[in-house]
Amino acid sequence: MAIGLPQRVSVSTNRNGDSERTVGRHFQSVIVMLMVSAILFGAIGTRLTQLQLINGARNRQRAETNRIRLVPKRPARGALLDRNGEVLAGSRLSHSISIWPIALPRSEWPIVIQRLAQILDVPPDRIRQRLEQAGYESIESITIARGISPVQATAIAEFSSELPGVRLEAEAVRNYPNGDLAAHVLGYTGEITDEELDSPTYEGYRLGDVIGQMGAEAAFESLLRGQWGGQQVEVDSAGRVISVLGDKPAISGSDVQLTIDLELQKLAETALGNRKGAIVAMDPRTGEILAMVSRPTFDPNIFTTKITDAKWEQLQGADYPFLNRALQGFAPASTFKIVTTTAGIESGKFSPEAVLPTFPFISIGGIQFWDWNNAGFGPLNFRGAMAMSSDTFFYQVGRRIGGETLIQWTRRYGFGSKTGIEIAAEESPGLVPDDAWKQENIGYGWFVGDTINMSIGQGFLQTSPLQVAVMFAVPANGGYKVTPHLLKDGTAENWREPIGMQPSTVKVLQDGLRQ
Structure with a gap:
């Protein structure tokens, strides 16, 4: 026998003075509230189960990456030395700007990018493209600019509160103490391109790496490069470091000693002057190149900072200063x-x-x-x-x-x-x-x-x-x-x-x- 809930019980007063009472309406409301509450708590429980059991590992990782930051430490590039140990290519201290994609929600980056672009005097799209290439969820820093001026470095420091996720870093940049001397032998360095990143030759390299682009810098890249290190640090909501959790020192690249004789190179360059041509001095017993000159030439130091369009056009001019004429064919x-x-x-x-x-x-x-x-x-x-x-x-x-x-x-x-x-x-x-x-x-x-x-x-x-x-x-x-x-x-x-x-x-x- 099924027992149902009462649909209506009423109590009221009749002509004889007897009371007649109505029961059931409020009880029904309580039941409805209990059912709705059960549904809501069930939904919450289901969501909690999903968050904790199904997506728990992923969400814990996201929480950790919101406060744990991997700060890569670039290795010092090895020096290029002449046969007597004189520095032909070394490093000098400079400043670079990097951003940490995961530090901000995607919706907040446009304001920061606009402000940063104004300070660096670069198109905002250039910064945005680098950020999108790395991904907004990336936990690795991305280098945006190198060799910035002291004025720009000061501005970044002063407006740091307006630039969350932006980091001003001291780093070593390439320096050629003799200017354009032996430029075609030494070559120059530059940031790795997208095409090079996709090449098997550069497997293991990352966005923003600096590589040899010509001459000895390119030929001995594997020796000069070194190995990246890094720090695992805890940061606050503004990206400021609270503590260092782990440290892996970077391994500097090896110095490479060349056969070039600096003093003989100077004499050869003076002898050729500004005439278009080339000079090669070689030890006939061993094949060691003692001097190699090509004219016209260029100063490899220009690639350590931003190159203006006018300068680049000049470098690509009719005289072809990048062409090493000592290695090109002529009638003997x-x-x-x-x-x-x-x-x-x-x-x-x-x-x-x-x-x-x-x-x-x-x-x-x-x-x-x-x-x-x-x-x-x-x-x-x-x-x-x-x-x-x-x-x-x-x-x-x-x-x-x-x-x-x-x-x-x-x-x-x-x-x-x-x-x-x-x-x-x-x-x-x-x-x-x-x-x-x-x-x-x-x-x-x-x-x-x-x-x-x-x-x-x-x-x-x-x-x-x-x-x-x-x-x-x-x-x-x-x-x-x-x-x-x-x-x-x-x-x-x-x-x-x-x-x-x-x-x-x-x-x-x-x-x-x-x-």
């Missing part, structure tokens, strides 16, 4: 007669003491190939021909041995290939033309005239000043081709190999160059 001209002499004697078609007549010009295929003095020098041997730089002498040598033999020895000297120097990214291999190259690029094959031109370093032949230095090293060191290098390691055996010529040929070359 008469310096190439070392190769022609070698090929002539080693071919067996000329003895080391062979004598040839010289002329004002020689005619081949109806074309006159003139000597440089338009007169000739009379009978000459190889030594005399090198000393006088007689063109018609070497025309005859090249014609008799043929283009194939001359090309073979040209490549044996290292022409047509990169030299192996560590800054190979900026190096041209040059060009050693042959029949196949001419067919593909010119539309017809190799002629005797091509051999004639090549025998005195003209025609399509292209060699860099560094390759020419390697060529001169062969007779100077007794017949070894060296690998030019910038890293000072104290060994010679690893950097040289015999070129395969007879001692008598080496002697002729040495005598001819001395004359």
Whole structure:
């Protein structure tokens, strides 16, 4: 038998004076209130269960990251030293600005970004893009500006209450104490680009890292870089550090000693002056680069601060100051007669003491190939021909041995290939033309005239000043081709190999160059 709740009980007074009472309306209201309360408490309990049991770990982490901050500590970059320990590239103290994305809700960042952009004199979008790239929930600091001025640093400090989540930090920035001296050897540093971050080459790097962008700075990046450290700190709601919870010291990068001689570099730069060109000084025994100059040049210190659009346009001008002309291809001209002499004697078609007549010009295929003095020098041997730089002498040598033999020895000297120097990214291999190259690029094959031109370093032949230095090293060191290098390691055996010529040929070359 089901028992239901009473729907209505009433009590009231009748004509006889009896009372009649109504019961039930208020009891029903209580029941409704109890049911509503049960639903509300059930919803709250469900939400608490979700927060504590299901999302508990995530919410605890968010609570921790709202007061626990990871402050990365950038490692000091290693110095670049000359062969005697003189500093060519070091560091100086400067200030940078970083932001901590998770310090503020996303809705509050626009006001801070606007104020920060005014102080730094940069477009707000630039800061916003960096913030969005890292993510508003990121717990790692993002560097926004480096090398800021003292005025900007003071403003950041004064208006810190208006800049929550913004941090003024002291850091070491690259410094080149000799200005533009050896700029093409040293290179420069700059902030890693988005494209570089996506490259496997830079795996493990982070947004805002500074890397070598050219020269030795780029070539020895792995040695110079060091390893990041960091601090785990507790902060208050304004981002101020309350206590340090943990510390991992940064590991400084290694100093790298180069083969460059600072004093010799200064002399070479003075000798070249403002003329467009290049100078290479190399130890012929080991391949150590003692000096390397290229003009025009640039001051790598400009990359430690913000570069104006006008300055960047100037650097990209017609003179191409970033181009290292010591590594670019040019016609070697008469310096190439070392190769022609070698090929002539080693071919067996000329003895080391062979004598040839010289002329004002020689005619081949109806074309006159003139000597440089338009007169000739009379009978000459190889030594005399090198000393006088007689063109018609070497025309005859090249014609008799043929283009194939001359090309073979040209490549044996290292022409047509990169030299192996560590800054190979900026190096041209040059060009050693042959029949196949001419067919593909010119539309017809190799002629005797091509051999004639090549025998005195003209025609399509292209060699860099560094390759020419390697060529001169062969007779100077007794017949070894060296690998030019910038890293000072104290060994010679690893950097040289015999070129395969007879001692008598080496002697002729040495005598001819001395004359």
